[in-house]
Amino acid sequence: MSAKSMEELVNLLKVEAVEKGSTFIRKNKRNSKEYFLLEGICRSYLINPEGEEISLTFFVSKSILSPYSTRTREELSILNFQALTATKLASIDALKFEELMVKNLEIRRFGNTVLRNELSRKVEKEIGLASLSAKERLLQFREQYPKLENLISHTDIASYLGITNISLSRLRSDLAR
Amino acid sequence: MSAKSMEELVNLLKVEAVEKGSTFIRKNKRNSKEYFLLEGICRSYLINPEGEEISLTFFVSKSILSPYSTRTREELSILNFQALTATKLASIDALKFEELMVKNLEIRRFGNTVLRNELSRKVEKEIGLASLSAKERLLQFREQYPKLENLISHTDIASYLGITNISLSRLRSDLAR
DNA sequence: GACCTCCATTAACAAATGATAAAATCGAAT
DNA sequence: ATTCGATTTTATCATTTGTTAATGGAGGTC
Numbered sequence: 001m002s003a004k005s006m007e008e009l010v011n012l013l014k015v016e017a018v019e020k021g022s023t024f025i026r027k028n029k030r031n032s033k034e035y036f037l038l039e040g041i042c043r044s045y046l047i048n049p050e051g052e053e054i055s056l057t058f059f060v061s062k063s064i065l066s067p068y069s070t071r072t073r074e075e076l077s078i079l080n081f082q083a084l085t086a087t088k089l090a091s092i093d094a095l096k097f098e099e100l101m102v103k104n105l106e107i108r109r110f111g112n113t114v115l116r117n118e119l120s121r122k123v124e125k126e127i128g129l130a131s132l133s134a135k136e137r138l139l140q141f142r143e144q145y146p147k148l149e150n151l152i153s154h155t156d157i158a159s160y161l162g163i164t165n166i167s168l169s170r171l172r173s174d175l176a177r
Numbered sequence: 178m179s180a181k182s183m184e185e186l187v188n189l190l191k192v193e194a195v196e197k198g199s200t201f202i203r204k205n206k207r208n209s210k211e212y213f214l215l216e217g218i219c220r221s222y223l224i225n226p227e228g229e230e231i232s233l234t235f236f237v238s239k240s241i242l243s244p245y246s247t248r249t250r251e252e253l254s255i256l257n258f259q260a261l262t263a264t265k266l267a268s269i270d271a272l273k274f275e276e277l278m279v280k281n282l283e284i285r286r287f288g289n290t291v292l293r294n295e296l297s298r299k300v301e302k303e304i305g306l307a308s309l310s311a312k313e314r315l316l317q318f319r320e321q322y323p324k325l326e327n328l329i330s331h332t333d334i335a336s337y338l339g340i341t342n343i344s345l346s347r348l349r350s351d352l353a354r
Numbered sequence: 355g356a357c358c359t360c361c362a363t364t365a366a367c368a369a370a371t372g373a374t375a376a377a378a379t380c381g382a383a384t
Numbered sequence: 385a386t387t388c389g390a391t392t393t394t395a396t397c398a399t400t401t402g403t404t405a406a407t408g409g410a411g412g413t414c
């Protein structure tokens with residue numbers, strides 16, 4: 001992105017801190033911002049019919065949270081987003097960002113790239129869940145998120161992998177020998 | 178959408194027929210169209226490391242195939258799309274559609290809605306794969322795609338559900354009694 | 355009608371994963 | 385250092401799902 005486009009964007013950003021454990025976007029609540037994750041680790045998650053939290057995606061430093069348009073239905077969030085460590089976010093009003101996208105080709109391309117990445121990560125994960133064993137999914141997780149296994153709760157990882165944390169523990173000791 | 182916007186769109190559409198079994202978008206090939214499924218049933222699928230076809234999404238009559246931007250990377254398709262029955266498609270060049278989106282608010286909203294729906298179907302499926310048993314996933318499939326179970330191959334359904342077709346058969350007889 | 359091919363079902367056994375409970379480990383707070 | 389609480393590991397057994405192979409059925413072709 002050119003310096004000029006970048007400046008236009010950065011001028012509208014506001015930085016906010018979120019403490020560890022806090023859920024800063026809640027399902028069925030309004031939240032109309034786009035977020036850039038400057039520091040820390042976050043996840044998106046949902047509660048399944050059994051009342052368990054299911055991790056959908058992890059976000060690490062210097063990345064972008066799921067865009068407003070993909071996590072929102074009729075102005076209400078369809079997902080929860082939680083800080084798993086102390087976190088710094090930069091945010092911009094989603095409407096303002098959409099205006100930027102419409103009038104600025106570079107920012108539009110950037111926004112579309114974010115969307116594509118979001119989708120293709122989901123496709124990758126979908127294929128993994130549909131066609132790999134739990135052990136293979138763990139290995140894939142380790143490749144996609146190096147180090148994360150030692151930074152966040154195994155319960156959160158297990159629900160991401162679609163297994164229980166007990167199974168995760170078994171696979172870990174299996175892979176360790 | 179207003180009649181005027183609709184007309185602008187429809188004027189650019191071309192109808193094409195695809196025969197049963199034909200894969201009309203191929204991974205790693207160029208395809209720069211947006212598609213409307215007028216008649217028939219399609220699926221998107223991929224080949225996993227073991228060489229098996231994995232169904233990702235099914236599309237039924239009067240719906241919209243995954244948008245160009247979400248199924249394409251560096252101008253090459255990342256997915257295969259196949260007609261599971263004799264199919265009629267209406268298509269428009271993706272670039273032309275993007276132009277329409279930029280200059281026409283209604284069409285832009287329409288396009289964004291398609292994107293959101295695409296994502297939220299994936300999220301639903303992700304949650305299912307990560308937190309439901311195979312039997313529950315089959316029930317969810319039946320709700321989402323009524324009748325489809327009797328119209329397409331069970332092998333295609335099984336890979337969508339993340340199980341073998343033998344397991345699918347077991348679950349079917351289990352649920353039948 | 356006989357044959358063939360493809361697909362779905364069933365069976366028997368093996369492997370993977372879940373459920374429950376108990377033990378071990380780790381870190382935070384005092 | 386000690387205690388407390390939460391997380392992770394280990395163990396045992398039950399259930400689900402996979403693998404391989406055999407059986408059955410529907411539709412197409414000759």
